Amino acid sequence: MITYKNGDDVIIIGNRARYLKDSSRNLTIHDVEKRDIQSKLIKFDVVVPNFGNTSCAIWSVFTIDNKTNEILYLEFGKTIGDKVDFFFRDTAGNLQNIKTGTFYDRHTRDVDDNFFIFKIPPSAQPITCYLRIESTSNISFPLSIGAAREMFSKHRNEELGYGLFLGIILTLVVYNFFILFAVREKVYSYYIAYLLVSIIGYDITAMGFGAEYVWGNLGIGIHINTINHVLITCVMIFVLFFISSFLDLPKKLPVLHKSNLLVITIGSTLIALQILFNNFFTTSSIKIYSVGVAIYGLVGISYAFAKGLKPARLLLIGWSFYVLSLIAYISYVVGALPYHHFTTGAPMYGIALEALFFSFALADRIRELRQEKARIQLENLALSQSQNELLEKVVYERTIEITAQNEEIQAQNEELITLQEQLSLQNESLEKQNAELLATWETIDQQNEVLRMHTENLEVEVKKKARDLYVSNQELVSHNIQLQQFSFITAHNLRSPVARILGLINLLHLPYVDDQEREFILYQIQKTGYDLDQVIKDLSVILDIKKGLTENYEAISIIETIHKVKALLQTELERNNVQLTVSVDVEDIVLGLTAYLESIFFNLLSNAIKYRSPERLP
CATH class of the missing domain: 2.60.40.2380 (Immunoglobulin-like)
Incomplete structure (x- = not known):
C-alpha cells in the first residue's frame, strides 16, 4: 500500500x-x-x-x-x-x-x-x-x-537539466562550425557530427522531446527504438573518428588507428543488423557495444597519452567523465544509487562534460598550432636574417669576381676583334676558293652524269648480249638433241626397208621360184622401194623442219600409219608368229609429222617383238 x-x-x-x-x-x-x-x-x-x-x-x-x-x-x-x-x-x-x-x-x-x-x-x-x-x-x-504541483516542479528541474545540456551542445556546435569554416580540418567535422548525433540521440530521441514537439503523430514511434539504438552507435563511431583524427593516429599510432577502424566496423555492422531486425539480440548487442566502446576508449586514450601524445590529456579527462556517468547510471539502474535527476540523467551530463573537454582539447590544439606557427615564424625570421647576411656576403664576393671577369672579358673581346678581322680576310679567300671548287664540282657532276648514262647503256647492252647468248645456247642444245633423235630415227626407219629388199632379192636367186612368185617378189621389192623413198622424203622433211625451212604439219591417220609400219615389219611378224590386232578407241586423225609418228610406232612394235617373253607367243 x-x-x-x-x-x-x-x-x-x-x-x-x-x-x-x-x-x-x-x-x-x-x-x-x-x-x-x-x-x-x-x-x-x-x-x-x-x-x-x-x-x-x-x-x-x-x-x-x-x-x-x-x-x-x-x-x-x-x-x-x-x-x-x-x-x-x-x-x-x-x-x-x-x-x-x-x-x-x-x-x-x-x-x-x-x-x-x-x-x-x-x-x-x-x-x-x-x-x-x-x-x-x-x-x-x-x-x-x-500531485500536480510536485510533479510539475520535478519536471521543471529535469527539463532545466535537459535544456542546459542542449544549450551547451548547441553552443559547441555553432562555435566549432565557425572554426571548421576557418581551418577546413576534418577533425572538426567529426566533432560536430558527434555533437549533433548526441543531441538527436539523447535530447530529441531518447528523452522523447522529438515525439513531443517535432514529429508528433507522424507514425515514427514504431521505429523509435531502432532510431535510438542506431544513434547511440553513431555517437560511438563518430567519437572514435574524432579521436583518430585529433591525435593523428594513422601516423603516430597506426596500430591504435587500425584498432579504432575495427571497432567502427563492428558498430556499422550492428547498425545494419538493428535496421534489418530490431530484436532483442540487436538492441542488447548495441548496449554491450556502447559500454565496451566506453571502456575501450578510456584504455585507448590512456595508451596514447602514455606514448607521449600530450593532446590526449584533455580527451582522457572528458572521456573519464563519460565513463563515470555511465557507472552512475548503471548503479542507479541496479539500485546502488538512489533515484534522482542527476542519476537518471547521468549519461546526459557525462556527454556534456565530455563534449566540453573535447572542445577544450580542440582549443588547446589551436593554441598549440598558434604557438607552433609563432615559433616557425621566429625561426623563419632568424633564418631569413641569416640568409640575408650570407646573401650580402656572397653578393659582395660575386661582385668582385664579376668585375675581374669583366676586365678579362674586355681583353678577350679585343683579341676576338683582331681575330675577326683576320677571319674576315680568310673568309674572302675561302669564298673565292669555294667558287672555283663549285665550278669544278659542276664539271665533275656533268662528267659523272655522262659516265652514268654510258654505264647504264653498257649494262643494257651486256644484258642483251647475255640474253642472246643464252637463247643461242638453248637452241644449240635443242639442235644437238634433235640430231641425236634424227640419227636414231634414220637408223630404224632405213634399216627395215633395206632389210626387206635384201631378203626379197635373195629369194629371186632361189632355183625353185616360179614366174608367178618372181612377179610377186618383184612387186614386193617395188613396193618396198616406194616405202623407202617415202621414208627418205619424210627424213628430208624432218631435216627441213630442223633447219626451220618449214613449219607445216599434216593430218595423219593413226590406223594407216600402223598398217604401214606393219607392212614394213611383215617379215619379222611372220617369222615370229606375231598376232597383231589394231584397235583405235580415240580420234583416228592427229596433226603432226608422218615420219615422226611412223618412227614412234615402228620403234614400239619392233621393240615389242625383240624383247618379247620366250614363254608365250607374241
Whole structure:
C-alpha cells in the first residue's frame, strides 16, 4: 500500500510495487486480478527494477491510497515503450484502461508529455493499479507518483537539466562550425557530427522531446527504438573518428588507428543488423557495444597519452567523465544509487562534460598550432636574417669576381676583334676558293652524269648480249638433241626397208621360184622401194623442219600409219608368229609429222617383238 498525503513530495514507488513476467504475453487484466496470479507477484529492493532487454511482457501492480482530494499523477519515467497499458478500477468498480505506447499515436496518452503519465482520480478507497509494459528496448520501472504541483516542479528541474545540456551542445556546435569554416580540418567535422548525433540521440530521441514537439503523430514511434539504438552507435563511431583524427593516429599510432577502424566496423555492422531486425539480440548487442566502446576508449586514450601524445590529456579527462556517468547510471539502474535527476540523467551530463573537454582539447590544439606557427615564424625570421647576411656576403664576393671577369672579358673581346678581322680576310679567300671548287664540282657532276648514262647503256647492252647468248645456247642444245633423235630415227626407219629388199632379192636367186612368185617378189621389192623413198622424203622433211625451212604439219591417220609400219615389219611378224590386232578407241586423225609418228610406232612394235617373253607367243 502506497499512501500519498497532502504536502508529500513526489514518491518513488518502483521498489514498492510488485511485478510479474508474462513470458507468453497472453495474460489479460482479468487473469492478473486472479488470486493464483497475485500470489506470483514479486517485489524488488532496487529503486528502479530493471528487466533489461526481454521479449516478455512485464506487469507492475501497486495500490495507491490517496489521502488528498487532488488528482495524482503516475509517471512511468521512460520515453520508449512499444506498448504501455494502464488499468485501474474506479470507485464504481468499473475497469478503466488507457492503451498507449510509442507504437500508438500521441493522442492515446493520458497526459501529453515526453514520459508516460497517467491520471489517478481521488478516491476514498485505495485504488489498485496495473501497468503492463511490452518493448523491444530495455524495460525498467522508474515509477513515481505525486500531485500536480510536485510533479510539475520535478519536471521543471529535469527539463532545466535537459535544456542546459542542449544549450551547451548547441553552443559547441555553432562555435566549432565557425572554426571548421576557418581551418577546413576534418577533425572538426567529426566533432560536430558527434555533437549533433548526441543531441538527436539523447535530447530529441531518447528523452522523447522529438515525439513531443517535432514529429508528433507522424507514425515514427514504431521505429523509435531502432532510431535510438542506431544513434547511440553513431555517437560511438563518430567519437572514435574524432579521436583518430585529433591525435593523428594513422601516423603516430597506426596500430591504435587500425584498432579504432575495427571497432567502427563492428558498430556499422550492428547498425545494419538493428535496421534489418530490431530484436532483442540487436538492441542488447548495441548496449554491450556502447559500454565496451566506453571502456575501450578510456584504455585507448590512456595508451596514447602514455606514448607521449600530450593532446590526449584533455580527451582522457572528458572521456573519464563519460565513463563515470555511465557507472552512475548503471548503479542507479541496479539500485546502488538512489533515484534522482542527476542519476537518471547521468549519461546526459557525462556527454556534456565530455563534449566540453573535447572542445577544450580542440582549443588547446589551436593554441598549440598558434604557438607552433609563432615559433616557425621566429625561426623563419632568424633564418631569413641569416640568409640575408650570407646573401650580402656572397653578393659582395660575386661582385668582385664579376668585375675581374669583366676586365678579362674586355681583353678577350679585343683579341676576338683582331681575330675577326683576320677571319674576315680568310673568309674572302675561302669564298673565292669555294667558287672555283663549285665550278669544278659542276664539271665533275656533268662528267659523272655522262659516265652514268654510258654505264647504264653498257649494262643494257651486256644484258642483251647475255640474253642472246643464252637463247643461242638453248637452241644449240635443242639442235644437238634433235640430231641425236634424227640419227636414231634414220637408223630404224632405213634399216627395215633395206632389210626387206635384201631378203626379197635373195629369194629371186632361189632355183625353185616360179614366174608367178618372181612377179610377186618383184612387186614386193617395188613396193618396198616406194616405202623407202617415202621414208627418205619424210627424213628430208624432218631435216627441213630442223633447219626451220618449214613449219607445216599434216593430218595423219593413226590406223594407216600402223598398217604401214606393219607392212614394213611383215617379215619379222611372220617369222615370229606375231598376232597383231589394231584397235583405235580415240580420234583416228592427229596433226603432226608422218615420219615422226611412223618412227614412234615402228620403234614400239619392233621393240615389242625383240624383247618379247620366250614363254608365250607374241
